[in-house]
Each structure stands twice: as C-alpha cells, then as structure tokens.
Amino acid sequence: GESVGLHLPTLSVQEGDNSIINCAYSNSASDYFIWYKQESGKGPQFIIDIRSNMDKRQGQRVTVLLNKTVKHLSLQIAATQPGDSAVYFCADSNDMRFGAGTRLTVKP
Amino acid sequence: GAVVSQHPSWVICKSGTSVKIECRSLDFQATTMFWYRQFPKQSLMLMATSNEGSKATYEQGVEKDKFLINHASLTLSTLTVTSAHPEDSSFYICSAPGTEPYNEQFFGPGTRLTVL
Numbered sequence: 001g002e003s004v005g006l007h008l009p010t011l012s013v014q015e016g017d018n019s020i021i022n023c024a025y026s027n028s029a030s031d032y033f034i035w036y037k038q039e040s041g042k043g044p045q046f047i048i049d050i051r052s053n054m055d056k057r058q059g060q061r062v063t064v065l066l067n068k069t070v071k072h073l074s075l076q077i078a079a080t081q082p083g084d085s086a087v088y089f090c091a092d093s094n095d096m097r098f099g100a101g102t103r104l105t106v107k108p
Numbered sequence: 109g110a111v112v113s114q115h116p117s118w119v120i121c122k123s124g125t126s127v128k129i130e131c132r133s134l135d136f137q138a139t140t141m142f143w144y145r146q147f148p149k150q151s152l153m154l155m156a157t158s159n160e161g162s163k164a165t166y167e168q169g170v171e172k173d174k175f176l177i178n179h180a181s182l183t184l185s186t187l188t189v190t191s192a193h194p195e196d197s198s199f200y201i202c203s204a205p206g207t208e209p210y211n212e213q214f215f216g217p218g219t220r221l222t223v224l
Binding site: 041042046 | 112114142152167201212220
C-alpha cells in the first residue's frame, strides 16, 4: 500500500531568475538552522547555515534570511541554474525530523 | 569535510529475505547516527536514532523488530530490514552529526532498496 508521508510543495522558475524558498519552524528556542539540498537519488547536502543571532547570511549565490519574530526562514538563490533543480529542506539543528521540503524545478 | 558512506548503494531482494545496509563515518567518529526512509516525491522520514553501544531509539510507528539497528563501533551503524516486503521498497539514508554545538548533519548517499 501507499505510505503516508509529507508530500513536497513545488516551485518552478525560469533559468536566470531568482528563487525564494520558504520555511517555517515552531521552536522559538531553536538557535541554529541549516538549509540542505537533495538532488534526485542522492543524500541531502549542506548549503548554508545561520545562527539565531543573525538575520541574514550570504553565500555564493545563496542567501538565508531569518525572521525570529514569525519563526520563518527563507533561502534565496540568485540567477537560478538548471543544476539548482533539487529538493530543499530547512532544518533546526535540534530536531532530526524534516519538514516537507520544496522541490525546485528550473526551466531552461 | 566529514564524509558518510553507505553500502550498498542499491539492492534488489526477494520478498521475505533480509537486507543489511551499512552506514560509515569515514573521517570522524559518530556516537549517534540517524536512519531515514524516503518514498518517491516525499520528504525524509526519521526512522530511528542509532546509539553506539546501546539500543536504538525508534520513532513512533517504526517496528523495531523489523528494522534492526546495530551501532557496534564509533564509525559504523547498520540497518537490517528483516523479512522484507514490497512496501519496504524505499530510499534509505543515514546521517551523522558534526561537532557540537552546531549539529550539522552529514548525510550518506542513500541506499535504494527494491523488494520484489
């Protein structure tokens, strides 16, 4: 039979556009957050992290924003490329359980 | 960076047989490892926490007698799917945490299990 699980919301963007992926968390005491990228058939890989004493952190083409007031994270990918197509998860370092994630599809 | 490996990367077995999946931390020690299952187009579902030298902690709804976990050393955890059935077909992924206090997870590449 079919298993019950978290089905993935999707985001489709044109190559070259910017992507924004959102994530909500529930634990107001959480102090460290991580974004992971999972390509098809592979394990998740670390993209970028942010501590709770920061509002924003930038990497190469990626930016994470943290809004502690509303317990919300976002991952922004600049100039999205086909290689960015994957599922993206945000994670609270204190919780090993993952939310639904978002499937990003980049159209050429 | 820290590397976690899994073996095998894929396995096909007959219904009723048992399959063992290994998860190794290659360049660091892990007293704790985590096992996940992922069905197509779904998220990672935490199955259990593997603890070196002690019993694993299973998530609610995961049968401990069906999914046997052994964490015999600081670099190896194994997941054995016993009496596998087609509904056990899935992508199994392990992870190990990095250095405190950040607890970034290092994930293995996954094992694709197909039960015929």
